[in-house]
Amino acid sequence: MIAAPVLWSSAGVVTRHIQRAEPVEQVFWRSLFAFLFVGIVLVVRGQNPMRSVRAAGWPGLVSGLMWAIMFTAFLFALSLTTTANTLVVMSVSPLLTAVFAMLFLKDPVPLRTWLAAGAAGVGIAWMFGSSLEKHFLGMAVAFVIPVAAAINVVVLRASAAKLDLVPAVMLGGALSCLIALPFALPLDATPRDVALLAFLGVFQLGLPCMFLVLASRALLAPEIALLGLLEVVLGPLWAWLGAGEEPARATLLGGAVVLAALAGNELAALRRRLSPV
Numbered sequence: 001m002i003a004a005p006v007l008w009s010s011a012g013v014v015t016r017h018i019q020r021a022e023p024v025e026q027v028f029w030r031s032l033f034a035f036l037f038v039g040i041v042l043v044v045r046g047q048n049p050m051r052s053v054r055a056a057g058w059p060g061l062v063s064g065l066m067w068a069i070m071f072t073a074f075l076f077a078l079s080l081t082t083t084a085n086t087l088v089v090m091s092v093s094p095l096l097t098a099v100f101a102m103l104f105l106k107d108p109v110p111l112r113t114w115l116a117a118g119a120a121g122v123g124i125a126w127m128f129g130s131s132l133e134k135h136f137l138g139m140a141v142a143f144v145i146p147v148a149a150a151i152n153v154v155v156l157r158a159s160a161a162k163l164d165l166v167p168a169v170m171l172g173g174a175l176s177c178l179i180a181l182p183f184a185l186p187l188d189a190t191p192r193d194v195a196l197l198a199f200l201g202v203f204q205l206g207l208p209c210m211f212l213v214l215a216s217r218a219l220l221a222p223e224i225a226l227l228g229l230l231e232v233v234l235g236p237l238w239a240w241l242g243a244g245e246e247p248a249r250a251t252l253l254g255g256a257v258v259l260a261a262l263a264g265n266e267l268a269a270l271r272r273r274l275s276p277v
Helices: 003-008 011-015 023-044 049-055 057-080 083-090 093-105 111-131 136-159 166-184 191-215 221-228 230-243 249-274
Strands: none
Touching: 003 191, 003 221, 003 230, 011 191, 023 049, 023 057, 023 166, 023 191, 049 057, 049 166, 057 083, 057 136, 057 166, 083 111, 083 136, 093 111, 093 136, 093 221, 111 221, 111 249, 136 191, 136 221, 166 191, 191 221, 221 230, 230 249
C-alpha cells in the first residue's frame, strides 16, 4: 500500500514540466492512458476487460464511478481554490473512511487510528495553514474527493473477498476521460506533454490504484486512508527535489507530524499483531 501514495505523489513534479496542455487536457490524457494500461494488464492476465467489468457487478460500477470522481474532481477544485485549500479538505479522508467503515462494514476502529487520523489532519493544516483562503465553492468541490475516496475504500473492503475490482480502475479511467474530453477540446498537448501524461496515466494512476485494490484485501479501511496521506507529504518533497520548489518551514514541520502519526499507527498495529495472544 505504501507504494501507491508514493506513486500518486509524483503528479506535481511531473506536471511542472508540461509545456502546453491545460489542466483539463491533462486529466483527459492521464485518464486515457490509465484506462489503456489497466485494460492491457487485464488482457495479459487472461481476462476479457469488458467481461471483467460486468463480472464486478454493482460494486465495480460504484468503485469505477468513485475513481472517476477522484480523477477529475481534484482538477476542478484546483480551478476554483488553492492547492492548500484542496489538500487540507482532502485530509479529512481517514476520518470519513473510519466513520463509513464503522457504519457499513461494522469494522472496529482502534483508538490509535482515530488519534493518528486527527494528528495527520492537524499536520496537513499546519503544512498549508499560511496559504489557506476562503474559496467556499472550490472547497465544497474538494470535499467530494475524500467522500468518494471513503466510499470507494468501503466498497473495496466489502467486496475484496468475493470480487476482482481491478477492472473498476479501468472503468474509472474511461469515465474520467469522457468527462474531461468536452472541456479539453481542442487538444493542444505537445508530444512531450503526451509522453509525460502517459507516464502519469500508467505510474501515477493506473498502477497505484491497482495496488490500492490489492491492499484492500488485507488492510482495514481506515489504515488504507491513513497511508494514502503520504501523497500529501511526499508531493512537496518531489517538487523540491525535481522542480526546485523549496518547501516552507511549516510544510516540513507539518509533514513531520503527518509522518509521525502514520508511523505511530503502523507500529502500534504491528506490535499488536506480533504480541502473543
